[in-house]
């Protein structure tokens with residue numbers, strides 16, 4: 219999109235600012251910065267070795283029996299054609315996530331993994347209804363993950379919250395059940411309700427009853443939107459479902475009026491750059507609107523989406539932000555602070571956490 223076209227769309231004069239912060243940005247530094255992750259799917263972020271071991275333990279047949287081959291099958295990479303194509307990888311991860319032991323392990327290991335890159339707080343999302351193939355109940359599926367996360371916090375010091383996902387392409391009556399589960403676990407580990415899955419042909423407003431229940435019970439919500447469909451999808455997420463944050467929001471720039479609304483209301487965007495290139499939300503890294511969003515003052519956060527499926531880490535995502543869009547160290551620290559501000563943590567607790575984080579960030 220040309221600069222002129224952008225200005226027409228956004229309805230305000232847009233000037234690309236010059237940045238004169240010359241501090242080096244290296245993987246080593248980014249890894250050490252205290253970070254927060256708000257958009258990370260449990261079933262997309264397992265270790266490949268764990269999938270193999272769990273398959274053996276549970277006698278589940280996988281389409282490949284060694285880590286390299288299996289990786290190729292669960293990492294669609296940049297040749298992936300669409301979101302629907304990308305989501306096929308989850309058939310494999312979900313095949314070994316149908317027992318409490320495996321759910322506990324996946325949650326625990328995710329905390330161990332993110333601790334290695336100094337993530338201080340993570341919101342882990344998944345959809346319990348996708349884990350019922352062996353007959354587990356929704357509460358057991360949630361408890362297993364909560365226990366894994368808690369043990370992870372004890373061992374590695376990373377705090378976390380669960381976001382429960384309804385699925386767009388599954389009957390909305392199940393979203394309602396998941397919304398009820400989310401409300402029942404409010405202040406007991408669940409921090410929000412979300413809607414994931416195939417976006418095109420499955421509008422969020424079909425699930426608005428679930429969102430209404432969540433809202434009326436004073437629980438947070440976020441919605442995947444503007445990833446495989448245009449800004450109309452983001453409009454629905456906000457105005458029909460009352461989403462407090464937007465998952466991706468990649469195509470928000472196509473509607474300047476809505477973009478201004480999102481900006482004015484400080485609605486955070488959970489941006490996942492690598493995932494967006496893979497699902498073809500944007501064609502090339504160069505085309506991603508993250509720089510534009512930041513410069514316009516939108517509240518943005520950087521995330522992995524799926525550590526295994528997208529073959530990434532939060533450190534990698536920040537390095538991409540630096541290498542492709544010129545984010546400086548000061549800007550990266552600013553995004554980290556914005557991310558903390560966007561977390562679904564009670565205000566006073568968040569304020570205290572933020573103070574500590576800012577002190578730590580000042581050392582870099």
Ligand SMILES: O=c1[nH]cnc2c1ncn2[C@H]1C[C@H](O)[C@@H](CO)O1
Nearest residue numbers: 259261308343344345383414415442
């Ligand atoms: O980027 C995504 N967009 C929409 N749905 C997604 C994305 N990543 C994962 N999912 C789906 C697949 C998982 O099974 C489900 C719950 O984590 O959410």
Ligand SMILES: [Zn+2]
Nearest residue numbers: 259442465523
């Ligand atoms: Zn996602």
